[in-house]
Amino acid sequence: MKISVASGKGGTGKTTVTASLATIWDSPLLAVDLDVEEPNLHLFLHPELGPPTKAWMEVPELDVGKCNLCGDCVELCQFKALSIMISTLTLYPDMCHGCGGCIAICKEKALSPAKRELGEIYEGKTGDIDFLSGTLRVGEAMTPPLMEQVKKRMAVIIEDSGKDVILDAPPGVSCPAICAVIDSDVIVLVTDATPFGFYDFKLAWESFAPLGKPMGVVINRAGMGTDDIYQFCAEKNIPLLAEIPFDRTIAEAYSRGRVISDVSKELNEVFASLRDKIRVLADQSGKEGSHA
Amino acid sequence: MREILIISGKGGTGKTSLTAAFAHISANKIICDLDVDTPDLHLLLQPDHEKEVEFHAGNEAKIDPAGCISCGICEDMCRYNAIHQENDTFVVDPIRCEGCKVCVTFCPEQTISFPEKHCGTWYVSSTRFGTMVHAQLFPGEENSGRLVSLLKNEAKKLAKEKNIDCILSDGAPGIGCPVISSLSGTNFVVLVTEPTPSGRHDLERVAALCEHFRLRAGVIVNKADLNVDETEKIERFCRGKEYPLLAKLPHDSLVTEAMVKGVAVTELGESAIGTEIRQAWEQIEKLAG
Numbered sequence: 001m002k003i004s005v006a007s008g009k010g011g012t013g014k015t016t017v018t019a020s021l022a023t024i025w026d027s028p029l030l031a032v033d034l035d036v037e038e039p040n041l042h043l044f045l046h047p048e049l050g051p052p053t054k055a056w057m058e059v060p061e062l063d064v065g066k067c068n069l070c071g072d073c074v075e076l077c078q079f080k081a082l083s084i085m086i087s088t089l090t091l092y093p094d095m096c097h098g099c100g101g102c103i104a105i106c107k108e109k110a111l112s113p114a115k116r117e118l119g120e121i122y123e124g125k126t127g128d129i130d131f132l133s134g135t136l137r138v139g140e141a142m143t144p145p146l147m148e149q150v151k152k153r154m155a156v157i158i159e160d161s162g163k164d165v166i167l168d169a170p171p172g173v174s175c176p177a178i179c180a181v182i183d184s185d186v187i188v189l190v191t192d193a194t195p196f197g198f199y200d201f202k203l204a205w206e207s208f209a210p211l212g213k214p215m216g217v218v219i220n221r222a223g224m225g226t227d228d229i230y231q232f233c234a235e236k237n238i239p240l241l242a243e244i245p246f247d248r249t250i251a252e253a254y255s256r257g258r259v260i261s262d263v264s265k266e267l268n269e270v271f272a273s274l275r276d277k278i279r280v281l282a283d284q285s286g287k288e289g290s291h292a
Numbered sequence: 293m294r295e296i297l298i299i300s301g302k303g304g305t306g307k308t309s310l311t312a313a314f315a316h317i318s319a320n321k322i323i324c325d326l327d328v329d330t331p332d333l334h335l336l337l338q339p340d341h342e343k344e345v346e347f348h349a350g351n352e353a354k355i356d357p358a359g360c361i362s363c364g365i366c367e368d369m370c371r372y373n374a375i376h377q378e379n380d381t382f383v384v385d386p387i388r389c390e391g392c393k394v395c396v397t398f399c400p401e402q403t404i405s406f407p408e409k410h411c412g413t414w415y416v417s418s419t420r421f422g423t424m425v426h427a428q429l430f431p432g433e434e435n436s437g438r439l440v441s442l443l444k445n446e447a448k449k450l451a452k453e454k455n456i457d458c459i460l461s462d463g464a465p466g467i468g469c470p471v472i473s474s475l476s477g478t479n480f481v482v483l484v485t486e487p488t489p490s491g492r493h494d495l496e497r498v499a500a501l502c503e504h505f506r507l508r509a510g511v512i513v514n515k516a517d518l519n520v521d522e523t524e525k526i527e528r529f530c531r532g533k534e535y536p537l538l539a540k541l542p543h544d545s546l547v548t549e550a551m552v553k554g555v556a557v558t559e560l561g562e563s564a565i566g567t568e569i570r571q572a573w574e575q576i577e578k579l580a581g
């Protein structure tokens with residue numbers, strides 16, 4: 001089973017929920033941090049990490065001497081990575097999305113495969129939990145290609161081990177967030193009940209609903225904000241999986257890098273119940289899937 | 293022209309609440325929400341849309357099944373795993389399609405069309421604090437970087453027309469495509485963080501991004517009293533990097549109260565946090581020159 005923890009608005013508690021769920025998960029687990037722009041899960045799970053693996057994306061390399069200025073590559077490239085200026089073809093590898101089209105279309109073989117560093121992939125272990133994450137190179141604009149490579153590694157690990165996956169997604173509702181949740185079995189949306197949290201939660205729900213995955217909501221800092229989100233979830237039939245109370249002691253524990261489910265017996269029970277509800281949600285969808 | 297951008301790396305540190313407060317207390321400026329994915333500034337500024345424009349960017353491949361001979365070249369060449377066989381034709385998954393045109397170009401039957409995509413809407417609005425430029429990308433859409441660039445250009449155009457010399461922008465979380473787009477042309481970056489392991493880690497990465505693009509930045513520690521030791525570590529980081537520490541703001545429920553009321557925290561009358569925000573803004577104005 002693959003569970004992604006996503007949010008819309010940043011700072012609502014995705015990593016808190018991911019770390020707590022991972023800590024109390026009761027079957028073999030791989031914890032994955034897919035927020036490659038700002039990965040934080042390791043700060044709470046403290047995995048022992050092996051040496052990182054560099055992740056690369058194929059981009060072209062230009063041999064100007066072979067270029068006959070036909071312009072086919074410039075016409076094909078949708079990302080302004082190639083242009084002809086003063087009778088010379090110029091390549092901007094940072095703009096490249098790695099589609100491979102220019103290399104395929106060049107009859108003179110002036111363009112050949114080279115690579116650009118996307119970032120690094122880390123693997124490790126914390127207790128019985130396997131850990132996997134990606135860290136985007138500072139200055140790299142494209143997030144999904146690195147995420148895809150982390151996901152590829154994830155697929156290999158779970159194919160071998162059959163482990164469950166809990167995956168910390170990036171904030172937002174555009175391409176990186178979709179890339180994170182698209183292959184999961186259950187999406188857990190974490191939000192707070194403030195006007196910002198509620199607005200971004202609605203956007204997240206609109207974004208993810210077309211994927212047809214079972215979704216549930218965790219309301220963090222419950223008691224702070226308004227009741228709008230409760231009404232919305234009732235209307236749309238979005239199950240409320242857990243509420244984490246608004247409590248300064250929780251915020252302080254988080255600020256010291258603590259896993260929230262370890263803070264008190266009550267919080268441990270909140271996350272144990274969340275774990276069980278996620279399993280039920282996944283089972284229901286499995287059954288519905290088999291009828292369809 | 294001074295372009296001031298508020299970003300944070302980590303989400304939820306208080307970018308938007310602070311931008312709204314700065315918008316309230318500053319004189320002439322164009323206000324810009326550059327978080328086009330999950331924009332929230334309009335919830336505090338209640339803009340009246342004066343201009344509403346469809347945002348078109350990028351294209352999407354569509355296979356006409358009538359012309360498809362099922363050769364599979366498109367699937368083989370697609371690097372984004374966006375094309376799959378369904379019965380005796382091939383189909384493009386719009387969610388995975390990158391809009392690269394490779395399948396369109398190499399289809400031997402020329403049966404793949406490439407219509408432009410309507411990805412969102414952008415607005416020029418009036419607010420009680422001045423003119424605002426903002427947008428909403430459709431949920432799940434791409435091209436946020438291009439929309440951010442477009443908003444920045446519109447803001448500059450408007451500033452020139454209205455003889456305004458300051459653009460105040462609220463940015464997106466992270467350090468990827470939309471944030472990189474929002475940095476271009478910026479005079480001064482305000483980095484908002486909080487005293488938590490995540491806040492500090494993400495501050496270091498977003499600060500490295502500013503350094504990468506050789507931009508000047510200052511730091512605001514929000515909720516500074518939540519963890520005094522972490523705040524001290526952030527201060528040490530700022531001293532080491534010579535980032536001015538613009539403010540240490542308290543963890544104050546007044547900020548949430550303002551959000552629920554749909555106003556800037558500085559609109560709720562005199563308060564300790566309000567005074568500190570005003571002092572921070574004075575410094576920012578000087579530093580942005």
